[in-house]
Amino acid sequence: MIKNYFKTAWRNIIKHRFYSIVNVLGLFAGITFTLLIGAYVWGELQVNKKLNHSGRQYFLQSEWKGENIHYAVTTLSPIAKRLKEDYPSLVANYYRWDGITSGVTKGDKAFRESIQLGDSTMLSMYGFELLAGNPATALKEPYTAVITAATAIKYFGKKDAVGQSISIQSFSGGKNDFTITGVLKDPPKNSVTNLNNNNNNTIFIPTNTYAFFGRTSLEDWNNTWIPSYIELKEGATIAGVEKAIQQLIQTNAPDGIRANLTIRPIALTEYYLQKDNGLVKRMLYTLSFIALFILLMAVVNFINISISNAGSRMREIGVRKVLGGLRIQFIMQFLTESFVLVLVATLLALAAYPLASPVFAGIVGKAIPALSSLPLYFLMVPLVMVLLIALLAGVYPAFVLSANNTVSSLKGKLKTVKENIVLRKSLVGFQFAIALVVLIAAVIVTQQVSLFFSKSLGYNKEFVVASQVPRDWSPAGVKKMQTIRNEFAAMPQVSAVTLSYEIPNGNNGNEPQVYKSGGDSTKTIGMQALVTDENYLSTYQIPLQSGEFFDSRMLDSGKVIINEKAVAALGYKTPGAAIGQQLRIPGDPTTFTIKGVTGNFHFFSMQNAMGPIIFFNVYTAVVHRYLSFKLKPGNTTASIDAIQKKWSQLMPGSSFEYQFMDDTLKNLYANEIQLKKAAFTATILSLIIVLLGVLGLISLSVHKRVKEISIRKVLGASVPHITILFIKEFAAIVLLAAFVAVPIACYLMSGWLSNYAYRINLTAQPFLLPIIALGLITLLLIVLQTLKAALANPMKNLKSE
Structure with missing residues (x-):
């Protein structure tokens, strides 16, 4: 019996291949985009979580009274070490580093590199893996260095560079050779080796060499420029650590610092998401909502066409009932057809994922995890989506159409036709509303990003090139x-x-x-x-x-x-x-x-x-x-x-590594530019999905009303008059969708813009343009679909009567 359900389902899919293709394409686009966004969000949530004892790792963030005083990511340089020494029951370990850039040479190779002068605890505290060298001694001796695998290949053409040396320039003009004592396996993204976008450290040097670079001692309580981390003891509370920090500040810090500084331990697993006023977290929320909207549009599109198409099979149901078919069989048949279509769309999305992920990575500026690297529960998501979407799309025709009596079914009539139309129009309106929210958001994001580059900066960035010396x-x-x-x-x-x-x-x-x-x-x-x-x-x-x-x-x-x-x-x-x-x-x-x-x-x-x-x-x-x-x-x-x-x-x-100020600004607004690209992609997808839905629904509506169109032509109706009949049906839906979408989009985007001290003023333009654009594109599709039926010879369609 099950085999028969699938065989019949496949025959019906082939028979109505146009609507099947429209359904699968829309769902395929929605599922693919959702998988990509889901993988990206998962990857961003893993930042810092793969570090050793990540649940007990904290970053010490500074809060200064007043505005524009000091740098939040740096703090009193001795504080982390003293916490470990004075409060061993609270703090198990610490790590501090001083970031510099300097010229590095090896033979004829010369580059400017980001360097960390850090405590020797880095490798043991975070569990960073060495491909070569001894982690217990690699950061112990002066004038030694641990480099990343990529840096080893860059200078030596191989990963095993232990025992080799590189020359690093000091800030007094001198140079000294540093012996490579370890090669670090290129670490996953984290806030220890890559604290922010401006710093991606590739060379790690022990702090006993800081005098060579003329840096301030890490034991100086006037030094407030050191990023610092601590690892808590098991069972230690953050409240106890905050109290210990305050005691150390009151006892040791100079007066001007003591009166103005508060140090907050931030869980390292949360820091990446919360930094820069929660910029990353807002980005993830925004992309997640966009993905949800796109998927909802695809599901609604699928459901709508399924419902509309199912009504054309009333006579089939009536005949099967006369031949003894049971209601449960009809229910299983419709659900099976829905399942097969969703399964095909999902399999296509999974197959397209490896091809689409590099493209999407270019949009968001981050590598997208491969399917094989995702956890098992993530791979269960497509299966759940198949079952859920198939149920949502198949439940209405399965239960409503199968409940119709045999006589009505044989006549091709549906008692609940009014409810069918209301439901279908509601779903189309919902789809239009989501599309408009996405379109409006994309326009506003684009205008705000354009403001960053068009607003007077107070200086002229044109033709300005900067390079470190x-x-x-x-x-x-x-x-x-x-x-x-x-x-x-x-x-x-x-x-x-x-x-x-x-x-x-x-x-x-x-x-x-x-x-x-x-x-x-x-x-x-x-x-x-x-x-x-x-x-x-x-x-x-x-x-x-x-x-x-x-x-x-x-x-x-x-x-x-x-x-x-x-x-x-x-x-x-x-x-x-x-x-x-x-x-x-x-x-x-x-x-x-x-x-x-x-x-x-x-x-x-x-x-x-x-x-x-x-x-x-x-x-x-x-x-x-x-x-x-x-x-x-x-x-x-x-x-x-x-x-x-x-x-x-x-x-x-010395290497000439230059950057135009235009590119510097792009780095400054990297997250906003990524959001703009993602919003543009979502706009294209939402338009494709909603227009596929309109195409399928108009095609079905024209097909069902072909005799009505022919009769109207015989009675003297013109082609424009017939076209207007279909336009009026969708024009009302677009206007109602706009009425719902505008306040929602206004609320969401006002909240997003509030994070910027300088922002665009919300005018009518970003709301009217998407409404007009969506209306015109929908109008064009309706005209193209109805024109063929309106121009056809009416006698050809009426001769069977």
């Missing part, structure tokens, strides 16, 4: 870089060049607390510090509002520049009123004099409002990282080639 943090090193900068500035392809420690990429250097000289030292203003030369404003075309900027004579010791936000924060009424005023920084004996005031500009993303900025002169601060080039318009590729050639002459052995 070798570091010699000494007066002689800065003077040498000044000479090199002038050589580049003399090139005909370059209009300006500046030497600085920071560029506007959100990757800040220092955030000092500043107060008026002679004022209350406890009432400080947190400011973003920029260390630059005299050409910074001209290169980035930042306007000067009052006073003067730095000059090239190195006479600006003790002079600082601030922006308009800093002027307001310090309480000066106008930029001019701030000129000549004096400022202090707690712990620094220098009295700084304000020499000039610049306009405001964006340093971080538009999630944050523009804040106070203070400029220090690179000739007195001596730290530097970047040369930024303002290119002249023209052949950009030729200009870059010329700079690269000059770079190799002026700084041999």
Whole structure:
């Protein structure tokens, strides 16, 4: 009997192949997209969970009073170690690291690498696997290094590089060989080796070598720039750890820090999702909802066409009833047909997954896990989807049509035809509403992302290229870089060049607390510090509002520049009123004099409002990282080639790894750009699914009403009049769907936009455009489908009567 159900089901699918293909395609698109999103979300939820004892690992996050004071991901450098030493019943282990970038060479290979100067506990605490070397001793001796497998191949052409050496440059211009003591198996994404998007460390050096790089001691309580992690003892409570942290701060931290700092242990399994104001978590929620909407649209589409198509089989049911067919047999038959269609769509989706995942990975900017790497319970999802969707799609025709009496069935009549139409229209309306929500969301996301790149940033990013330089943090090193900068500035392809420690990429250097000289030292203003030369404003075309900027004579010791936000924060009424005023920084004996005031500009993303900025002169601060080039318009590729050639002459052995500011901004808004791409993909899929549904339903409706159309033509109805009959049916549904979708989309997107300090204003445009577009596309499909029937010879359709 079961074999017969499947055989009959397959015959009916072949008989109605057009509607079967429409059903399978829509469901296939929905299931494939849902599988991809599900795998992506699962992969993001696994970040940090594969680390050793992940349930007891915590990241120490700083919270500072006021705004723009210090960096949340760094904290007091001794705190983690002292927790382990002073509270052994609470803390089982700790890890701290100081992140740097420096030039690394091996023979003729020269690159700039991200390096971690970290505690020797890294390998044992997190269980990172070494492909070569002894994990117990790999990070013990000075001038040794553990490198990733990819880095080993990059420099040595093989993974087993233990015993080999690389040369690393210090910040005073010297170089030293570091012996490779371990090769790290490329770790899964985590917040230890890759804390944020700007830092993907590939070389790990023990902290007993920090003096070579001139870094501040990790035992200095004034050092607040160290990412720190702890591992709790089994049974230890986080409340006990927070109390211990507070006691250590009160006992050891300097006054200015003690009064302003609170350290919060964040579970490492949650940190990745919560950082950056929960940006990743919001991304996952958004994509999950989009996937759910797309799948619902596909299911509704499937159900709707199944219901509409099932009504055409009333006579078949009547004949089978006359021949002794039982109701349970009809129910099983319809459910089997539904199951077969859903199974085919699901198998196609599983087969397409390996082909679609690289494409989707390019959209979201992350690798999508292979099906084989997913847990067993995840692979059960497609089976559950098959059974659930088959039941949802088959239950109505199975139970309602099989309950019709034999005489009505033989006449092809359905007692509940009114309810059938109402249900079908409700499902179509639901589908249109979801499609409109997705379309509106995509338009708003696109407009907001466009704002990031079109809104005045306060500086001119066009034709600006930045590249990190070798570091010699000494007066002689800065003077040498000044000479090199002038050589580049003399090139005909370059209009300006500046030497600085920071560029506007959100990757800040220092955030000092500043107060008026002679004022209350406890009432400080947190400011973003920029260390630059005299050409910074001209290169980035930042306007000067009052006073003067730095000059090239190195006479600006003790002079600082601030922006308009800093002027307001310090309480000066106008930029001019701030000129000549004096400022202090707690712990620094220098009295700084304000020499000039610049306009405001964006340093971080538009999630944050523009804040106070203070400029220090690179000739007195001596730290530097970047040369930024303002290119002249023209052949950009030729200009870059010329700079690269000059770079190799002026700084041999140093790599020219450049990035346009446009690309820097793309990195700053990576998650938003990924969301935009995902929303665009969802828009295409939702349109495909909803239009497949409309195509199938219009085709069925025209097929059922072909004699009605012929009679209307005989009685004098025109082709436009007949077409309007079908248009009116769907126009009302689209309008009702819009009435439901607009407030839902407005609520959802207002919440999303509220996370940005600078955002678009919601106008009627992003709501009207999708409604009009969906209406016009639906209209086109209706016209194309009805035109053929309306133009047909009516006698051909009526001759059987």
